[in-house]
Amino acid sequence: PSQAVLARTALDLGLYDALGKPMPAEARTAVGPLVSQQWPGRRPPPALMQRIDKASLAGARGEVALAIVAALGRQGAGDLAPDVVVRMVRALRTAGIGDGAQALALEALLLRPAGG
Numbered sequence: 001p002s003q004a005v006l007a008r009t010a011l012d013l014g015l016y017d018a019l020g021k022p023m024p025a026e027a028r029t030a031v032g033p034l035v036s037q038q039w040p041g042r043r044p045p046p047a048l049m050q051r052i053d054k055a056s057l058a059g060a061r062g063e064v065a066l067a068i069v070a071a072l073g074r075q076g077a078g079d080l081a082p083d084v085v086v087r088m089v090r091a092l093r094t095a096g097i098g099d100g101a102q103a104l105a106l107e108a109l110l111l112r113p114a115g116g
Helices: 003-018 025-036 046-058 061-072 082-094 098-111
Strands: none
Touching: 003 025, 003 082, 003 098, 025 082, 046 061, 046 082, 061 082, 061 098, 082 098
């Protein structure tokens, strides 16, 4: 498969997993290697991503939300690297912002072209 198809697969499976949806064993096995890769796309600064991760683990919902809004910027989720979007959705869910996680996942799926 092309790089674009693999990136879209990483986004689709990664988001499904990040939202805690049931998946077949084969798909669940494929998720880890797919989302651990750095896919092409826009990447927020590493310090901002670390801030999101730390805030989510601390349950600092407001900080997670504000940091993710800053990371999305005016461009939204459409051009973010798939692994970045999955990481953000996981952070939102970990922090207890499930509705925000679902909204971000949906935005990313709808705005990213099917080919990648």
